[in-house]
Amino acid sequence: xxxxxxxxxxxxxxxxxxxxxxxxxxxxxxxxxEAILKAGSLASVAxxxxxxxxxxxxLSASExxxxxxKSGGAYYYVNHALGPLFGSVAxxxxxxxxxxxxxxxxxxxxRYIARIFGISGTIGLGPVSISMVKIAALVGAALFILxxxxxxxxxxxxxNIIVVVLVAILxxxxxxxxxxxxxxxxxxxSSVVVTLETTGLIFVSYLGFVQITSVAEEIKEPGKxxxxxxIGSVVIVTVIYALVxxxxxxxxxxxxxxxxxxSGQENPxxxxxxxxxxxxxxxxxxxxxxxxxxxxxxxxxxILASSRINFAMGRDRIVTPALNEIHPRFGTPYRAxxxxxxxxxxxxxxxxxxxxxxxxxxxTSSSTAC
Amino acid sequence: xxDLLERVLLPVASEEDAVTSAxxxxxxxxxxxxxxxxxxxxxxxxxxxxxxxxxxxxxxMFEAARAVLGDVESDIYYGTDVVETIFDAADDIDASAIxxxxxxxxxxxxxxxxxxxxxLVTESDRPVVVLPDREEADAEEAGATxxxxxxxxxx
Numbered sequence: 415x416x417x418x419x420x421x422x423x424x425x426x427x428x429x430x431x432x433x434x435x436x437x438x439x440x441x442x443x444x445x446x447x448e449a450i451l452k453a454g455s456l457a458s459v460a461x462x463x464x465x466x467x468x469x470x471x472x473l474s475a476s477e478x479x480x481x482x483x484k485s486g487g488a489y490y491y492v493n494h495a496l497g498p499l500f501g502s503v504a505x506x507x508x509x510x511x512x513x514x515x516x517x518x519x520x521x522x523x524x525r526y527i528a529r530i531f532g533i534s535g536t537i538g539l540g541p542v543s544i545s546m547v548k549i550a551a552l553v554g555a556a557l558f559i560l561x562x563x564x565x566x567x568x569x570x571x572x573x574n575i576i577v578v579v580l581v582a583i584l585x586x587x588x589x590x591x592x593x594x595x596x597x598x599x600x601x602x603x604s605s606v607v608v609t610l611e612t613t614g615l616i617f618v619s620y621l622g623f624v625q626i627t628s629v630a631e632e633i634k635e636p637g638k639x640x641x642x643x644x645i646g647s648v649v650i651v652t653v654i655y656a657l658v659x660x661x662x663x664x665x666x667x668x669x670x671x672x673x674x675x676x677s678g679q680e681n682p683x684x685x686x687x688x689x690x691x692x693x694x695x696x697x698x699x700x701x702x703x704x705x706x707x708x709x710x711x712x713x714x715x716x717i718l719a720s721s722r723i724n725f726a727m728g729r730d731r732i733v734t735p736a737l738n739e740i741h742p743r744f745g746t747p748y749r750a751x752x753x754x755x756x757x758x759x760x761x762x763x764x765x766x767x768x769x770x771x772x773x774x775x776x777x778t779s780s781s782t783a784c
Numbered sequence: 785x786x787d788l789l790e791r792v793l794l795p796v797a798s799e800e801d802a803v804t805s806a807x808x809x810x811x812x813x814x815x816x817x818x819x820x821x822x823x824x825x826x827x828x829x830x831x832x833x834x835x836x837x838x839x840x841x842x843x844x845m846f847e848a849a850r851a852v853l854g855d856v857e858s859d860i861y862y863g864t865d866v867v868e869t870i871f872d873a874a875d876d877i878d879a880s881a882i883x884x885x886x887x888x889x890x891x892x893x894x895x896x897x898x899x900x901x902x903x904l905v906t907e908s909d910r911p912v913v914v915l916p917d918r919e920e921a922d923a924e925e926a927g928a929t930x931x932x933x934x935x936x937x938x939x
């Protein structure tokens with residue numbers, strides 16, 4: 415029987431990993447150093463605050479996702495509640511936001527590649543020069559776009575494994591880190607205003623859970639599993655962020671993070687340095703590997719989610735339905751993925767890390783990707 | 785021949801494939817036909833495209849085939865393995881044969897997409913009839929009339 419129910423093959427764990435996988439890449443592996451530098455001991459407060467704000471959105475997203483389990487998620491709800499004007503704004507913002515986030519993840523990915531292979535510096539191409547990190551980001555992004563363009567179904571399953579491995583690495587890191595934590599190591603807290611600003615900077619770390627609603631139609635028993643996945647992923651991720659941030663600031667001597675970031679070393683990655691300091695090269699390597707996987711899985715999930723939003727927008731004629739053409743051989747929405755991919759590459763070329771993650775601000779040091 | 789094509793399952797994978805396959809079948813003497821499109825699932829992970837999107841695409845394929853074959857039955861199936869799902873569909877509708885037209889494509893494309901026609905022939909548990917693409921066949925050997933018939937004998 416061509417049973418409609420068979421189309422719903424995402425179980426509770428798979429739905430949860432989409433949310434956790436999309437979020438965790440940025441939060442742990444890209445932003446913590448910056449956050450600690452800015453907010454001091456209140457950095458984990460900034461992350462918890464971000465989690466609380468995200469929870470409000472998560473509650474309404476799970477309510478709406480249960481009521482309307484449709485392709486397109488947030489765009490679909492706004493368009494059907496408030497009409498095409500707000501729908502367009504939400505759709506475009508959501509689409510561009512995902513392309514932006516993917517570019518951000520891929521720059522993080524580039525930093526990990528650069529770090530692992532020990533490459534650094536910049537290459538001059540005529541009048542412009544481009545850093546090795548960005549080159550790695552561009553190559554990585556091109557690869558993920560290609561994989562989704564030709565549609566390998568294995569990538570999705572890989573995502574589940576990646577998330578489980580990541581959570582395991584972070585659990586070990588946190589447990590071992592706890593043994594070394596001393597309150598005396600905590601850096602001075604900064605002011606409430608700066609903490610709030612930091613929350614703004616790191617909020618990108620919570621952008622993933624909404625993607626669960628964009629695949630709502632594929633979730634088994636969405637009425638039960640969708641809210642659990644959305645709320646569960648926000649809770650899990652908030653707890654992980656807060657714990658890792660506490661470890662990162664309490665288990666290393668005061669000023670360690672600041673030294674890492676301002677050390678003049680190219681592409682410093684705070685969490686990796688802390689892991690290496692606390693538990694040796696093995697943990698440093700595991701975190702380096704984890705960061706690579708995390709940023710990759712975040713980018714991959716974002717590219718997949720954005721094609722759902724394109725589809726929903728095309729169906730409502732907010733963008734041309736021609737975008738939704740399915741590739742005759744690959745069975746993928748290749749035009750939507752191609753355009754999103756071009757946007758991602760463009761954002762990588764023109765943007766820099768801190769610009770991508772939040773409101774423009776003065777660079778905190780000369781060594782980050784400013 | 786008429787018995788073999790008494791109740792045909794005609795899998796369609798794209799609009800173009802639907803037209804090609806329908807045209808190839810229309811040249812034969814057949815009984816009933818059921819169009820089937822398989823929506824490939826990732827099996828517990830995010831799919832490469834939304835389900836709703838591919839259901840709409842499937843309806844377009846069915847329309848394209850109906851333009852050639854007239855008003856015939858159609859059904860959408862979901863599965864992680866396209867070949868296996870087509871066999872399941874054949875069981876469901878009690879097909880006398882599965883009819884395919886090869887879609888060509890170079891080695892690289894086949895490597896990525898998997899060769900469904902090859903899978904159907906090699907893993908077959910019921911007759912599989914491979915019909916040539918009429919348009920290509922006509923262009924190549926304009927005089928030949930029954931080039932398609934010998935393909936059905938191995939079923």
